[in-house]
Each structure stands twice: as structure tokens, then as C-alpha cells.
Amino acid sequence: MSINAFKHNIPDKTFAKLNTEGEFTRLAVSPGIINKHYTPLQFQKIAEVIGENGAIKYSASYSILLSVPTIEVPRMRQELEEAGLYIAQQGHIVSMKACDFCDGDKMEAAMITEELYERLEGTEVPKRLRVNMNGCASACYNAVYDEIGLVYQKDSFDVYLGAVPMGRHAQAGELFAKKVPVQFIEQLLQAIIAGYQAYARQDEPFHKYYHRTKSADYWERLIQ
Ligand code: SF4
The missing domain is CATH 3.30.413.10 (Sulfite Reductase Hemoprotein, domain 1)
Structure with missing residues (x-):
């Protein structure tokens, strides 16, 4: 097995690239401040919400970064939160x-x-x-x-x-x-x-x- 992580999964939907095609927002999603365990249903919900348009990236801050079309953010937030996922606030806070x-x-x-x-x-x-x-x-x-x-x-x-x-x-x-x-x-x-x-x-x-x-x-x- 190769350690070349990009061999089978080329990151062709980077946040920068997506934003050349439309307006995208990043959501930092996790099971909670303390809990680090996702349920299979939460993973399914993340995949469903992202669909074909967005991107999913693992981050160094105990969360998964979802790149989603900005216009869809309110609906996606609601669906993710209903699945019990926590979405970190952004900004100087x-x-x-x-x-x-x-x-x-x-x-x-x-x-x-x-x-x-x-x-x-x-x-x-x-x-x-x-x-x-x-x-x-x-x-x-x-x-x-x-x-x-x-x-x-x-x-x-x-x-x-x-x-x-x-x-x-x-x-x-x-x-x-x-x-x-x-x-x-x-x-x-x-x-x-x-x-x-x-x-x-x-x-x-x-x-x-x-x-x-x-x-x-x-x-x-x-x-x-
Ligand atoms: S997760 Fe690590 S820091 Fe937290 S209580 Fe357990 S051993 Fe201590």
C-alpha cells in the first residue's frame, strides 16, 4: 500500500478552487466540544449534505471541514445540527x-x-x-x-x-x-x-x- 495519499483521492475540490466556481463557505463540524465519536448516521448525513457539489476535509482542529455553497448554508446547518453535529462559530472570538x-x-x-x-x-x-x-x-x-x-x-x-x-x-x-x-x-x-x-x-x-x-x-x- 502506498503512503501517497493523493494517488487515489486527488483533491480537485480545494476551497480555493471551489470559490473560483461560485461562493463557498467552510463549516467546521464535529460531534461536540468533548465527544470525538461520530455515528454512522452522522457520517451519512455529512455525505448527503455535501452531495456532488461540496468537499470534505479532515482538519488539525478536531473537526471536519465542509466546503458548501454559501447560499445553502442555513439549510445545511439545520440538517447537520438536527443530526446532533456541532458547528463551530467562526471569527475573532x-x-x-x-x-x-x-x-x-x-x-x-x-x-x-x-x-x-x-x-x-x-x-x-x-x-x-x-x-x-x-x-x-x-x-x-x-x-x-x-x-x-x-x-x-x-x-x-x-x-x-x-x-x-x-x-x-x-x-x-x-x-x-x-x-x-x-x-x-x-x-x-x-x-x-x-x-x-x-x-x-x-x-x-x-x-x-x-x-x-x-x-x-x-x-x-x-x-x-
Ligand atoms: S483524554 Fe487525555 S488529557 Fe483527557 S482525561 Fe484522558 S488522558 Fe487526560
Whole structure:
């Protein structure tokens, strides 16, 4: 068997190419923030919705990217959501990610993850800000490689900030706060996000903002 992935499946419907033929939109679809298991019916629905016109691509962000005709987006969204699929919001917002809590076997941090999702997801910020929640110290979903990484351990979180997720200077985040009790984590995240909204330059990514400002007293006061 060849490892040449393009041998039998030539990507002739890239997003760029589709947009030369009409107006297409990308939908990032997954079974949920925590759940990573698709049902066969959900896969069938994705295939049915895409049909002959669109394209399906696996992505590095725990989701499948669907390229669909923009004019069809409302109907397709509805059908995908009715099949129990989650469609990520786009734009310069706070976007939550999470591990799958060992397929649901280690759910201690699931409730606070859902609460944080309800409160933070979609908050407008200068540049898309990924908050990645991992449910134990293994951090196997690479929380420390997203701009805000949360690693749960025994009713508390270690908080990592400032990762550079990609590019020539890619690097893990720095441990900013250790053992933040669950009951204080939302307050801390809200304060970090408020600082980012207030003090970042226009379109400044969070990691650049953090590394530019991290010696300011402001950050010290957040964890006192
Ligand atoms: S980070 Fe921990 S809880 Fe989450 S999937 Fe990995 S091993 Fe399981």
C-alpha cells in the first residue's frame, strides 16, 4: 500500500478552487466540544449534505471541514445540527476545545468545561483565541500548545499562556498559574480575556499580546 495519499483521492475540490466556481463557505463540524465519536448516521448525513457539489476535509482542529455553497448554508446547518453535529462559530472570538475525557471515562472536569463553554465561547476578542481544556495531567490533547491551556488535576487547573501554535516560532505555553481552584477558574479566564480586549493592539494574536505585556504588574495581580 502506498503512503501517497493523493494517488487515489486527488483533491480537485480545494476551497480555493471551489470559490473560483461560485461562493463557498467552510463549516467546521464535529460531534461536540468533548465527544470525538461520530455515528454512522452522522457520517451519512455529512455525505448527503455535501452531495456532488461540496468537499470534505479532515482538519488539525478536531473537526471536519465542509466546503458548501454559501447560499445553502442555513439549510445545511439545520440538517447537520438536527443530526446532533456541532458547528463551530467562526471569527475573532473565544473558541473552546477539549479532550474527550478518555472517551467519557474521566469526566471530573466535564461540568466545568460545559460551564466555561456557556460563558466564554463566542466572546469577541481582537483575534481568535483558543482555550484548550484537558482533563488530566497527561494533557494528551496538547492543551499547552493552544493560546490558553487548562490542565485539570484534583479540583484545580494549571493554566498555561502564550503558546505559539504554529509557524517558525511555534512553542508551548508558559505555566502562568498552578492549582487554580475550579471555583475561581472562570473569574481568572474572564480577567485574562478582559485584559486582552482592553490592551491588545488591533488584530494582535493573544500570544503576541501576552509576551509583549507579561512583565506588567497587571498579570501579577491576576493571581494574587
Ligand atoms: S488529557 Fe487526560 S482525561 Fe483527557 S483524554 Fe487525555 S488522558 Fe484522558
